Amino acid sequence: MPPCGWLLLLSLAALTGNTFCAITTSQTERNCSISPPYLPSTVINTTLRLQELRKRMLPLNISAYIIPGTDAHLSEYIAPRDARLTFMTGFTGSAGTAVVTQTKATLWTDSRYWVQAERQMDCNWELEKDVSISSIAEWLISEVPAGGEIGFDPFLFSLETYENYDINLGSSNHSLTSVPVNLVDQVWTDRPPILADGIISLPDRVIRGSPTWQMKVEQMRKMMEDSPYRPTALLLSALDETAWLFNMRGNDIPFNPFFYSYTLLTLDEIWLFIHTERLTGELKEYLNASCAGPLCVQLKSYDSVRAQLQEYVARPGIKVWIGTEYTNYALYELITPVDKLMTSSYSPVLTTKAVKDETEQRILRDAHVRDAVAVIQLLMWLEKVVPQATVNFGGPNTRGFETISASGANAALAHYSPTNESSRKLTVDEMYLVDSGGQYLDGTTDITRTVHWGTPTEMQREAFTRVLQGNIEISRTIFPSGTRGANMEMLGRRALWEVGLNYGHGTGHGVGNYFGVHEWPVGFQTNNIPFTSGMFTSIEPGYYKDNDFGIRIEDIAVIVPKPTKYGNNYLTFDIVSLVPYDRKLIDTSLLSMQQIQWLNKYYETIRTLVGPELDRQGLKEEKDWMLKNTEPFVPSGSSASIWSS
Numbered sequence: 001m002p003p004c005g006w007l008l009l010l011s012l013a014a015l016t017g018n019t020f021c022a023i024t025t026s027q028t029e030r031n032c033s034i035s036p037p038y039l040p041s042t043v044i045n046t047t048l049r050l051q052e053l054r055k056r057m058l059p060l061n062i063s064a065y066i067i068p069g070t071d072a073h074l075s076e077y078i079a080p081r082d083a084r085l086t087f088m089t090g091f092t093g094s095a096g097t098a099v100v101t102q103t104k105a106t107l108w109t110d111s112r113y114w115v116q117a118e119r120q121m122d123c124n125w126e127l128e129k130d131v132s133i134s135s136i137a138e139w140l141i142s143e144v145p146a147g148g149e150i151g152f153d154p155f156l157f158s159l160e161t162y163e164n165y166d167i168n169l170g171s172s173n174h175s176l177t178s179v180p181v182n183l184v185d186q187v188w189t190d191r192p193p194i195l196a197d198g199i200i201s202l203p204d205r206v207i208r209g210s211p212t213w214q215m216k217v218e219q220m221r222k223m224m225e226d227s228p229y230r231p232t233a234l235l236l237s238a239l240d241e242t243a244w245l246f247n248m249r250g251n252d253i254p255f256n257p258f259f260y261s262y263t264l265l266t267l268d269e270i271w272l273f274i275h276t277e278r279l280t281g282e283l284k285e286y287l288n289a290s291c292a293g294p295l296c297v298q299l300k301s302y303d304s305v306r307a308q309l310q311e312y313v314a315r316p317g318i319k320v321w322i323g324t325e326y327t328n329y330a331l332y333e334l335i336t337p338v339d340k341l342m343t344s345s346y347s348p349v350l351t352t353k354a355v356k357d358e359t360e361q362r363i364l365r366d367a368h369v370r371d372a373v374a375v376i377q378l379l380m381w382l383e384k385v386v387p388q389a390t391v392n393f394g395g396p397n398t399r400g401f402e403t404i405s406a407s408g409a410n411a412a413l414a415h416y417s418p419t420n421e422s423s424r425k426l427t428v429d430e431m432y433l434v435d436s437g438g439q440y441l442d443g444t445t446d447i448t449r450t451v452h453w454g455t456p457t458e459m460q461r462e463a464f465t466r467v468l469q470g471n472i473e474i475s476r477t478i479f480p481s482g483t484r485g486a487n488m489e490m491l492g493r494r495a496l497w498e499v500g501l502n503y504g505h506g507t508g509h510g511v512g513n514y515f516g517v518h519e520w521p522v523g524f525q526t527n528n529i530p531f532t533s534g535m536f537t538s539i540e541p542g543y544y545k546d547n548d549f550g551i552r553i554e555d556i557a558v559i560v561p562k563p564t565k566y567g568n569n570y571l572t573f574d575i576v577s578l579v580p581y582d583r584k585l586i587d588t589s590l591l592s593m594q595q596i597q598w599l600n601k602y603y604e605t606i607r608t609l610v611g612p613e614l615d616r617q618g619l620k621e622e623k624d625w626m627l628k629n630t631e632p633f634v635p636s637g638s639s640a641s642i643w644s645s
């Protein structure tokens with residue numbers, strides 16, 4: 001019988017009559033239908049800030065104001081000072097949109113966050129259990145009088161977001177009004193400041209052999225010159241684009257080594273928009289910032305990007321190249337008329353960055369060897385302490401993202417991270433899923449292992465083995481260069497589909513070199529670019545049984561050339577995450593001979609690469625644990641002797 005996790009209790013409390021659980025529920029969520037309303041202590045009182053915001057909407061004549069959850073660079077993870085949605089609503093989930101009118105305030109979020117929203121919002125806010133822009137537009141049409149204007153901060157809208165609202169508002173006689181000054185910032189008096197420092201250039205010792213920023217600038221200029229559309233400038237908006245171009249990193253966003261910036265790169269000038277006071281003399285020298293030639297970086301204030309772009313666009317004969325996926329509407333809307341604009345989904349920086357050069361590949365592989373040691377230490381320690389007593393596990397160290405550490409029913413929420421209210425004790429009776437990542441100067445890592453310290457059920461073993469078959473089937477696939485991940489991802493699901501199981505998330509994403517842990521545009525989804533040699537991607541099938549347990553196995557792979565009997569230019573995956581899978585959960589009778597061979601070869605690689613690092617760090621017990629867990633598998637039903645040679 002699984003213990004009382006919060007998700008569990010919603011569905012089971014009534015059935016089990018577990019009064020402890022039932023009381024917990026009524027105390028943690030707001031109840032706005034009683035008088036006075038019941039508000040748990042996790043709620044923020046938003047009355048005053050809403051009043052202030054509404055006051056600022058009046059002189060602008062906007063009847064509604066849209067508050068998205070992203071930042072001006074359309075980042076996946078945002079800095080605390082960009083958490084405007086959280087400031088206004090109290091809700092801290094990572095996905096949502098809020099809309100405020102003079103009389104109403106509503107938050108839209110998806111099913112992962114409904115419970116959390118009920119715990120964090122006061123009764124000024126209504127919850128709409130949807131995230132689609134069409135649902136928001138429908139609400140706007142019914143709440144805003146005809147002819148009314150709907151305000152939004154264009155820095156927080158992508159081009160696609162804008163078009164989506166525009167289409168959905170359609171012929172309703174409501175207009176979208178771009179308000180390029182953020183109204184939430186005006187009422188957020190204790191908004192966290194810009195960090196004073198934290199910007200660095202990557203040390204030579206780490207990136208020796210990789211292109212310098214000057215070489216990257218020349219490379220981008222060459223791509224501009226080679227384009228038949230003859231762009232005169234490239235505008236970089238996503239934070240990892242500027243960081244990549246200049247081989248620089250920052251610390252503005254938790255777990256993501258980025259700094260606030262934009263770049264306008266023309267054929268003979270380089271404009272870097274940044275909080276210039278944050279740059280040391282050394283960095284200015286590194287950027288050759290004291291001159292105005294084609295290889296001098298001209299520093300411009302971060303906040304002047306709109307004004308400067310407008311000035312550039314006013315010049316005759318110019319054409320600005322943007323990647324539409326990451327350029328905000330505030331910059332896009334300035335590039336008119338349309339013949340001054342050139343678009344691609346992703347900028348040439350993003351498509352170039354997706355393919356790691358030899359140095360990047362080498363150091364990213366190295367980072368994974370050190371990360372394997374850390375994960376092996378964690379798994380060995382847990383294996384030792386959990387059976388003795390129960391461990392209350394919060395979350396550790398320098399991470400690539402918030403560690404997803406979940407056991408039992410919590411792991412059934414694919415992206416659960418522990419909080420004080422929902423954390424559970426680890427026990428030998430259930431599965432444990434740890435999805436962790438590290439940021440190393442040479443690479444970003446991301447790995448998931450699922451383990452069981454007691455006796456797994458038959459169903460758990462079968463599900464785990466079928467998930468593992470998905471990892472192996474993708475990993476051992478040989479495919480022509482240029483194949484899209486979307487055309488291969490069913491290999492990750494096939495063994496699960498055979499018995500009517502599935503999972504509700506993507507099968508993998510790109511990963512950076514000391515960058516974002518989810519690095520677009522690489523991956524297995526339809527809007528990802530085709531695979532070529534040198535790309536890194538995660539491979540991460542899973543299976544989640546509601547209210548019971550969750551399984552995910554995630555490895556990072558580099559795409560490498562594969563000689564074939566007849567064809568040229570074929571590729572395959574080479575796994576660089578180097579941690580063995582829980583043997584107890586593997587049912588070898590389900591595995592094919594090829595799958596067992598693949599697994600044994602992978603385990604040999606772990607021994608070859610991680611063994612010496614464990615020796616170097618003097619980790620004897622961990623070495624033994626690794627060796628024990630990488631024993632070759634013997635195909636069930638066949639003689640052991642074939643494998644002992």
Ligand SMILES: *[C@@H]1O[C@H](CO)[C@@H](O)[C@H](O)[C@H]1NC(C)=O
Nearest residue numbers: 026029030031032033034038
């Ligand atoms: C709020 O409290 C009332 C009275 O106790 C109860 O009937 C109702 O179900 C509660 N609503 C929610 C959303 O908990």
Ligand SMILES: *[C@@H]1O[C@H](CO)[C@@H](O)[C@H](O)[C@H]1NC(C)=O
Nearest residue numbers: 037039045046047048122123
């Ligand atoms: C929220 O703050 C307002 C303004 O200070 C106050 O009038 C109101 O009573 C507070 N609401 C709750 C539920 O505490």
Ligand SMILES: *[C@@H]1O[C@H](CO)[C@@H](O)[C@H](O)[C@H]1NC(C)=O
Nearest residue numbers: 057058059060061062149177
């Ligand atoms: C708002 O509407 C009023 C009345 O129609 C008008 O006088 C004023 O100029 C408008 N303000 C803005 C910022 O559009």
Ligand SMILES: *[C@@H]1O[C@H](CO)[C@@H](O)[C@H](O)[C@H]1NC(C)=O
Nearest residue numbers: 145146147148171172173174
């Ligand atoms: C839109 O609404 C305004 C204000 O009510 C009205 O003056 C105008 O005629 C409407 N336009 C259309 C196309 O319905």
Ligand SMILES: *[C@@H]1O[C@H](CO)[C@@H](O)[C@H](O)[C@H]1NC(C)=O
Nearest residue numbers: 214288291292293294295296
């Ligand atoms: C710095 O800029 C000057 C002037 O354009 C140029 O001659 C020089 O090569 C640049 N130095 C570096 C290291 O890029």
Ligand SMILES: *[C@@H]1O[C@H](CO)[C@@H](O)[C@H](O)[C@H]1NC(C)=O
Nearest residue numbers: 042394418419420421422423
């Ligand atoms: C969680 O609990 C710990 C220990 O009781 C406490 O120090 C911490 O502030 C709590 N965190 C939150 C977000 O409530």
